[in-house]
Amino acid sequence: MQHLQKLISDSIQNSQFPNQPTNLYDPIRYFLSLGGKRIRPALTLVAAEMFDIGEITDALPAAKSIEYFHNFSLVHDDVMDKAPLRRGKATVHEKWDLNVAILSGDGLLVKAYDELANSNPLYISDLLKTFNRVAMQVCEGQQLDMDYEHTDKISMDQYIEMIRLKTSVLLGGALQMGAILAEANLSDQKLIYEFGEYIGIAFQLQDDVLDAYGNPETFGKQIGGDILINKKTYLLVKLMEIIKEEDLPRLQNLLNATIQDNPDKLHDMLSLYQSYNIKEYADKLKDAYTQRAFERLSAINIPNHKKETLITLSTQLLIREQ
Amino acid sequence: MQHLQKLISDSIQNSQFPNQPTNLYDPIRYFLSLGGKRIRPALTLVAAEMFDIGEITDALPAAKSIEYFHNFSLVHDDVMDKAPLRRGKATVHEKWDLNVAILSGDGLLVKAYDELANSNPLYISDLLKTFNRVAMQVCEGQQLDMDYEHTDKISMDQYIEMIRLKTSVLLGGALQMGAILAEANLSDQKLIYEFGEYIGIAFQLQDDVLDAYGNPETFGKQIGGDILINKKTYLLVKLMEIIKEEDLPRLQNLLNATIQDNPDKLHDMLSLYQSYNIKEYADKLKDAYTQRAFERLSAINIPNHKKETLITLSTQLLIREQ
Numbered sequence: 001m002q003h004l005q006k007l008i009s010d011s012i013q014n015s016q017f018p019n020q021p022t023n024l025y026d027p028i029r030y031f032l033s034l035g036g037k038r039i040r041p042a043l044t045l046v047a048a049e050m051f052d053i054g055e056i057t058d059a060l061p062a063a064k065s066i067e068y069f070h071n072f073s074l075v076h077d078d079v080m081d082k083a084p085l086r087r088g089k090a091t092v093h094e095k096w097d098l099n100v101a102i103l104s105g106d107g108l109l110v111k112a113y114d115e116l117a118n119s120n121p122l123y124i125s126d127l128l129k130t131f132n133r134v135a136m137q138v139c140e141g142q143q144l145d146m147d148y149e150h151t152d153k154i155s156m157d158q159y160i161e162m163i164r165l166k167t168s169v170l171l172g173g174a175l176q177m178g179a180i181l182a183e184a185n186l187s188d189q190k191l192i193y194e195f196g197e198y199i200g201i202a203f204q205l206q207d208d209v210l211d212a213y214g215n216p217e218t219f220g221k222q223i224g225g226d227i228l229i230n231k232k233t234y235l236l237v238k239l240m241e242i243i244k245e246e247d248l249p250r251l252q253n254l255l256n257a258t259i260q261d262n263p264d265k266l267h268d269m270l271s272l273y274q275s276y277n278i279k280e281y282a283d284k285l286k287d288a289y290t291q292r293a294f295e296r297l298s299a300i301n302i303p304n305h306k307k308e309t310l311i312t313l314s315t316q317l318l319i320r321e322q
Numbered sequence: 323m324q325h326l327q328k329l330i331s332d333s334i335q336n337s338q339f340p341n342q343p344t345n346l347y348d349p350i351r352y353f354l355s356l357g358g359k360r361i362r363p364a365l366t367l368v369a370a371e372m373f374d375i376g377e378i379t380d381a382l383p384a385a386k387s388i389e390y391f392h393n394f395s396l397v398h399d400d401v402m403d404k405a406p407l408r409r410g411k412a413t414v415h416e417k418w419d420l421n422v423a424i425l426s427g428d429g430l431l432v433k434a435y436d437e438l439a440n441s442n443p444l445y446i447s448d449l450l451k452t453f454n455r456v457a458m459q460v461c462e463g464q465q466l467d468m469d470y471e472h473t474d475k476i477s478m479d480q481y482i483e484m485i486r487l488k489t490s491v492l493l494g495g496a497l498q499m500g501a502i503l504a505e506a507n508l509s510d511q512k513l514i515y516e517f518g519e520y521i522g523i524a525f526q527l528q529d530d531v532l533d534a535y536g537n538p539e540t541f542g543k544q545i546g547g548d549i550l551i552n553k554k555t556y557l558l559v560k561l562m563e564i565i566k567e568e569d570l571p572r573l574q575n576l577l578n579a580t581i582q583d584n585p586d587k588l589h590d591m592l593s594l595y596q597s598y599n600i601k602e603y604a605d606k607l608k609d610a611y612t613q614r615a616f617e618r619l620s621a622i623n624i625p626n627h628k629k630e631t632l633i634t635l636s637t638q639l640l641i642r643e644q
Contacts, residue, residue, distance in 0.1 A: 024465040076428060080421040099402040099468060102424060106398060106431065107461045113435055114454040121447035125439065128446065132436040139429045143346040146421060 001313055004045040004056070008038045011060055012067060017111075027092045027104035028111070031071055034087045039317070040174045041067040046313065047178025047192055050306050061118035062127055062177045068112035069131070070170065073138055075105035080146060119181065126180045134173030141166025148232055159237045160201065168200025191296045198293035199314050205286040206318060208233035209279060212270060224266040230255050234285070235278050242276055290318060323635055326367040326378070330360045333382055334389065349414045349426035350433070353393055356409045361639070362496045363389040368635060369500025369514055372628050383440035384449055384499045390437060391453075392492065394430035395460055397423055402468060441503065448502045456495030463488025470554055481559045482523065490522025513618045520615035521636050527608040528640060530555035534592060535601060546588040552577050556607070557600050564598055612640060 012032055017025045041063035048059035077083075078091040079101045085091060093101035112131075119127055144162040148154050154162075172193040179189045210219055211226040212235055226233045243251055251272060259265050273279060293314070297307055334354055339347045363385035370381035399405075400413040401423045407413060415423035434453075441449055466484040470476050476484075494515040501511045532541055533548040534557060548555045565573055573594060581587050595601060615636070619629055 018462075021462055021465040021469060023469060024462055076424055080424060100465075102398055102402060103461055103465055103468075106428075107458065109428065109431060110454060110457045110461060113450065114458065117447065117450040117454055124450065125443035125446045128435065128439040128450065132432060132439055135432045136429065136436065139425055139432060140340075140343055140346055143343040143422075143425055146425075147343060147345060 001042065001046070001309055004042050004049075005038050007045065007056070007060065008041045008063055008067065009035075011064060012038075015064075023096065023100050024104055024107055027075075027096055027100055028107055030095070031075055031086075031092055031104070031108070032068075034089055036087065038067060039313075040070050040170060042313070043171060043174040043196065043310075044178040044181075046309050047175040047184075048182045049178075050192075050302070050310060051179050051182030051184040051188065052306075053178070053182035058120060059178050059181045061115045062181060063174075065112045065115040065131065066170070066174045066177065068108050068115060069135060069138075072105050072108035072112060073142070075101055075108060077142060079105070080142070123180050127177055130173050130176050130180065134169045137165045137169045141169075153240050154232060154237060156234075156237055156241055159232065159234065163204045164197060164201055167204050168197045171200040171203075172196030188300050188302075191300045195293045195296040195310075198289045198296065199318075202286045202289040202293065203317060205234050205282055205289065208235055209282045209286070212273065213279060224270075227266055227269045228259055234282050235273055238278050238281050239273060239276055243272075247272070247275075286318075290314075323364065323368070323631055326364050326371075327360050329367065329378070329382065330363045330385055330389065331357075333386060334360075337386075345418065345422050346426055346429055349397075349418055349422055350430055352417070353397055353408075353414055353426070353430070354390075356411055358409065360389060361635075362392050362492060364635070365493060365496040365518065365632075366500040366503075368632050369497040369506075370504045371500075372514075372624065372632060373501050373504030373506040373510070374628075375500070375504035380442060381500055381503045383437045384503060385496075387434045387437040387453065388492070388496045388499065390430050390434035391457060391460075394427050394434060395464070397427035397430060399464060401427070402464070445502050449499055452495050452498050452502065456491045459487045459491045463491075475562050476554060476559060478559055478563055481554065481556065485526040486519060486523055489526050490519045493522040493525075494518030510622050510624075513622045517615045517618040517632075520611045520618065521640075524608045524611040524615065525639060527556050527604055527611065530557055531601060531604045531608070534595065546592075549588055549591045550581055556604050557595055560600050560603050561595060561598055565594075569594070569597075608640075612636075 015032075017029055019025065044063035044066055045056055045059050049056055053059055074086060075092050078086055079093045079098065083091050084094050091101070092104060096104075113128075116127055116131060117124065141162055141164070144158075145166055148158070148162060173196070175196040176189050176193040179192050184192070208226070211221070211233065212224060214223055216223050225231075226235075230236070239251065254262070254265060254269055254272070257265055262268065294311075297310065300307070337354075339351055341347065366385035366388055367378055367381050371378055375381055396408060397414050400408055401415045401420065405413050406416050413423070414426060418426075435450075438449055438453060439446065463484055463486070466480075467488055470480070470484060495518070497518040498511050498515040501514050506514070530548070533543070533555065534546060536545055538545050547553075549558075552558070561573065576584070576587060576591050576594070579587055584590065616633075619632065622629070
């Protein structure tokens with residue numbers, strides 16, 4: 001697994017971009033250099049290996065295209081969210097400006113397709129269709145996420161659908177692209193895609209839980225960050241779904257209060273979550289999606305030992321930082 | 323020619339986009355409905371016909387992808403230029419907001435690739451490479467255009483290179499994609515691409531001239547708009563290149579003055595252009611690029627009558643509104 005991640009990191013690091021115009025290519029180089037775990041492109045390689053691709057490097061262009069796409073979406077999301085930091089460093093619109101962030105994001109998206117075009121022409125049509133389907137869904141998910149910020153209450157179905165589109169389909173697509181390159185049949189392509197989608201939802205639910213309950217020393221972000229900005233995570237959506245009428249004013253007061261108004265906002269919200277067992281609901285749903293994912297993986301008709309890398313990777317990611 | 327434009331307009335009009343999320347798809351529908359002459363996708367069809375494609379509708383996906391790409395670039399350019407109007411209607415960021423404009427532009431770019439993927443798989447690899455090369459160059463051109471806004475003086479070479487990237491390569495690419503689909507050989511692909519690039523530069527030079535000298539009744543935009551905002555058109559770049567030192571203060575005063583400071587700004591700048599024969603230089607360079615373009619077209623080894631549609635279209639566009 002680590003050799004696959006290194007293959008990707010090295011390849012991205014060795015990618016040559018033109019020097020001019022500097023305001024287009026410097027931000028692209030900068031953002032790609034911020035790193036990240038390169039999990040999505042690794043999934044492409046893992047799936048390709050799993051389905052017996054001859055040369056793993058044949059899947060490298062598709063893997064890189066997934067990583068470039070992911071970075072494109074982060075650059076533009078950071079603009080839309082007005083985020084000052086990404087991986088502890090200034091975001092592109094902060095370090096340069098809005099226009100540079102828009103255009104270098106566009107450039108990254110084109111570069112994603114440019115990498116894809118380096119794949120074996122035999123598979124490009126199928127790769128492109130999978131990539132486009134997923135890319136459009138990620139845009140839909142981002143739009144829903146923004147829409148829901150201004151919506152008082154959303155249903156759990158709406159929430160799950162939003163995170164499915166915004167974060168999970170890309171994991172599914174990354175895996176499917178590896179499967180396409182290794183000539184997996186359509187049924188196995190569908191199964192590995194669904195594995196990615198379900199495991200992606202499980203990851204996101206875990207992220208929502210960790211934001212409130214993670215270990216401050218290993219989580220990497222401020223604990224309770226989502227709570228302080230009233231972000232509609234699984235926890236809040238679930239609470240709003242099951243809260244009793246008598247507790248509604250308490251919740252409303254907490255949502256109306258900034259940390260300045262109420263220094264105990266984080267603690268009080270956690271108490272409310274506690275009294276409704278919200279964390280247990282989240283853990284349970286995460287487990288259900290994990291199980292659904294592994295059922296899909298089991299249904300893939302290849303020897304079990306070939307599935308090991310993917311199982312190990314997923315399991316590691318599902319117990320991180322807890 | 324008109325039947326080709328109708329083919330495209332009808333096909334775009336009949337394109338089905340999902341209804342949800344409305345803030346993603348409504349702006350895409352809105353912007354595509356603003357129309358335009360659909361010249362770029364028509365070029366794809368004209369080239370495909372010229373090189374004897376069997377069924378012209380086989381080139382429709384590639385043609386539409388060119389038009390979607392063009393619209394994507396307009397939506398994002400309008401944001402970067404803070405433009406309130408496009409084709410007399412509110413731009414996307416004005417009618418909705420910044421975030422919607424960024425994301426629906428992204429969506430249009432993905433849709434461009436999505437249309438491309440509907441082409442015959444045999445040609446997709448070549449189409450994708452041509453498309454990506456051109457798309458990246460358009461981004462480069464847009465960045466240079468923005469960079470040059472904050473540059474006191476640019477050379478004529480820089481100016482021509484900027485308009486080549488920002489506007490001309492897309493015409494070349496549109497034609498080349500039609501040629502690819504009709505199985506033109508590489509040498510003819512290169513020639514038709516270069517025809518498009520050169521004729522595109524000629525169009526842009528004409529646009530620069532028309533902004534100052536066009537017929538107000540047919541030009542469609544405000545005459546002198548570029549002059550009033552000191553836009554670095556061919557006319558201004560050329561003037562700055564050849565102006566005598568004794569006239570420099572006069573130019574500098576004009577550039578420093580808004581229309582409020584100097585209601586005669588337009589008239590005075592036109593006088594300055596006149597005294598240096600700037601329009602004649604522009605017309606001459608336009609003619610030189612037009613000639614270069616037609617030389618490339620002549621070199622294509624097919625019967626002359628097959629080139630007629632492209633010649634007629636280019637000639638019409640090169641004498642419009644004068």
